[in-house]
Amino acid sequence: MKMEAQYYIALNQFELGDYDSALRNTRSLIRNEIRPDKLAAARVLYGRALLAEGRIEDGLFELDDVTKKYPRTEQAAEAYYHWGAYLYFREGKIDAAIPHLNKVRTEFTNSPLPPRANRSPRL
Numbered sequence: 001m002k003m004e005a006q007y008y009i010a011l012n013q014f015e016l017g018d019y020d021s022a023l024r025n026t027r028s029l030i031r032n033e034i035r036p037d038k039l040a041a042a043r044v045l046y047g048r049a050l051l052a053e054g055r056i057e058d059g060l061f062e063l064d065d066v067t068k069k070y071p072r073t074e075q076a077a078e079a080y081y082h083w084g085a086y087l088y089f090r091e092g093k094i095d096a097a098i099p100h101l102n103k104v105r106t107e108f109t110n111s112p113l114p115p116r117a118n119r120s121p122r123l
Contacts, residue, residue: 003033007042014049022049040066040075048082051090060086067107077107 010025026046033039043066050059066079084100087093104113 003029003035003038007038007045010042010045010049014045014052017052019049019053023053036070037073037075040070040073041078044075044079044082047079051082051086067103072107074108074111077104077111077113080104080107081113 006025006029010022010029013019013025014022023046026042026049029042030039030046033042043062047059047062047066050056050062053059060083063079063083067076067083070076080100080103084097084104086097087100088097091097104111
């Protein structure tokens with residue numbers, strides 16, 4: 001239960017824009033978590049925090065690693081979603097973002113993300 005609480009604390013810090021604290025907490029969580037599904041979720045959050053901090057190469061590497069180590073999971077779908085959203089909204093690379101957003105549907109069909117990933121985004 002402590003690990004789940006630490007994940008939600010890091011998630012709240014991320015959502016509030018306190019990326020340094022979110023990175024610190026997710027790093028600690030990644031070192032201590034042993035459940036694969038929770039570890040993958042923490043790594044996705046870690047990748048998102050790295051992207052938000054401006055450490056683009058590290059963040060994209062982390063998201064890519066999640067998709068390779070945890071294929072066909074909800075966390076892989078989430079990693080593809082955030083990877084595609086980053087490419088689309090931040091980099092403006094629409095053609096590069098589309099394959100990642102399309103993989104959201106194929107990685108985990110029960111995920112709540114496919115409708116968001118496949119609708120036409122507005123800037």
